[in-house]
Amino acid sequence: MSLTLKFVLTAGLLLLGFQAAAQDIPQAFQGKWAGRAEGKVSPKHIRALCAMGYDENAAMDNVDVSEDSGFYIEIGKKSIELKGWEWGAKYTKLNYRIYSPDKIAGTARVREEEPEQGTQIYNDNFEFSLNRGVLTQRFRDFSTDGSGKKVWRTRTLMRCK
Secondary structure (H helix, E strand, C coil): CCHHHHHHHHHHHHHHHHHHHCCCCCHHHCEEEEECCCCCCCHHHHHHHHHHCCCCCCCCCCCCCCCCCCEEEEECCCCEEEEECCEEEEEEEEEEEEEECCEEEEEEEEEEEECCCEEEEEEEEEEEEEECCEEEEEEEEECCCCCCCEEEEEEEEEECC
16 A cells, blocks of 8 residues: 555544544534523423523513522533523533433533633533433532532523423
8 A cells, every 4th residue: 555545544534533523412402401500490480581591680570580590501513601690601622422312421621701700711521411301411510518629510401492
């Protein structure tokens, strides 16, 4: 085999490998999801949150507008954006595995914006799973015991229609 042919075949295989690594997030996960930063939510609460969008000052009847009332995740083909009360983060440079049609997990580059702490950029783990139209996010967060250690937490969301 000639050196030129070996080079062309190697370059082709490398390009195929990069395309596989840059795969899209599965369609079932894509879209806008809403829930609480912590705890469970009702379909009525989700409808109100989805109608409200990211505006925490919007008027809503019978919906608690507090720090934990609204949390949104927008999942695109190549990125994940999280928005909460005066807080937001964007996950890019995703490196993940599709464990099943209902579960993806991996690492991402996170750009977090918070008024008190400014902008922070770091790598972190993430996991999303789907079960009967409910999106569950497992994520690493600092422990509330003051130890400074990171622990796994969960958050449940429903799709905005």
